[in-house]
């Protein structure tokens with residue numbers, strides 16, 4: 001296989017001939033060849049191949065071929081001559097998203113800014129577009145794609161099915177619908193890498209790591225759909241537990257339950273930014289309160305061993321580790337935010353009064369000279385956890401957001417793994433570069449998955 005970068009020119013002719021500058025012919029080991037199959041994304045068309053005298057790497061694609069392979073624009077992209085003899089332009093990368101609040105300028109609602117960022121950087125690496133599930137035409141295998149113009153406005157172009165899909169569908173509920181399940185299966189059936197597969201349920205990740213001895217050392221003891229007896233038993237053994245909805249986010253619906261001998265049972269939780277602490281003399285009254293708020297069955301909740309986190313100013317601290325797979329298919333820690341809980345809050349979410357800091361700021365106060373070592377250890381654990389999840393997960397993963405904590409013995413714990421991690425840590429002025437790096441990683445991994453990455457220097 002040979003791979004290089006070239007300048008694509010679109011010509012108006014109706015012929016089915018692709019013209020390559022002689023240097024390009026040579027670089028792609030095509031000298032003397034008279035025909036190829038031209039490919040973009042999943043579309044291919046047989047074409048006559050002719051050299052042209054012109055210095056540099058240039059390819060000329062006439063309208064006669066474009067009506068099949070639908071090259072969306074001219075400019076610099078990769079050109080690849082693969083084992084099957086296909087001459088492939090690309091990569092054609094699709095970012096899948098949606099929004100219930102769409103406008104002309106913001107077709108992906110609040111996600112539009114992030115998607116534009118990907119497309120802006122991606123324009124330098126290939127053909128990168130955004131689309132919603134409704135933009136796919138499965139009958140003729142095309143997508144009515146959103147491209148970003150030089151002037152930052154949206155242009156719609158019909159393109160073939162892409163080489164790779166980065167999934168940022170925003171709704172948990174929609175993602176479990178049969179139409180989205182079918183959509184994913186259709187991509188898989190066509191050998192189009194699709195990552196990440198879907199949102200995680202907390203309990204699925206805890207279960208998936210249960211048999212992975214090393215990784216499981218970092219998962220607090222967790223039980224899905226616990227009976228009251230299980231909750232009571234865990235409270236007796238751990239003094240406090242977290243009780244959280246398995247498909248929840250943003251700390252919504254989370255309780256911190258504590259048992260203090262002779263004093264009773266305590267439940268701490270936050271609703272609409274207001275912290276509440278309730279005391280119960282008897283365990284049965286605690287359960288009655290939970291059942292009153294969530295129905296008798298207490299379904300879809302996980303009870304989890306409480307971890308005594310390190311603190312600053314008596315407020316617990318935990319960390320968001322933003323992980324990506326890079327262009328070599330290896331997991332890397334791309335950004336870390338430290339989060340200090342608001343006073344009296346059960347979680348560290350900024351929405352509940354939490355404060356975002358750099359990990360250095362947070363660890364320096366606790367560990368002084370040793371903070372670098374502690375952070376290094378957390379990074380090692382984060383990479384081990386990512387590899388373990390990937391090992392035990394049946395679909396492609398390219399990005400993960402971990403909520404990690406350190407207890408007073410410096411043991412690292414994972415509270416949650418997010419498959420579509422939020423990007424709020426990158427708003428911190430000291431984490432902007434990491435935010436940029438995160439975008440670069442997404443694209444590099446797309447290049448890897450679509451086989452458009454150079455393995456060795458050329």
Ligand SMILES: Nc1ncnc2c1ncn2[C@@H]1O[C@H](COP(=O)(O)OP(=O)(O)O)[C@@H](O)[C@H]1O
Pocket residue numbers: 220241242244248249250251252254304305306307308309318346347348349403405415416
């Ligand atoms: N077992 C636990 N022990 C201590 N703190 C926890 C535990 N589980 C969650 N937390 C705290 O609550 C926060 C939110 O929990 P998480 O599982 O990430 O739920 P969410 O999906 O709502 O973000 C964590 O970032 C952490 O600060």
Ligand SMILES: [Mg+2]
Pocket residue numbers: 250251403416
């Ligand atoms: Mg979380």
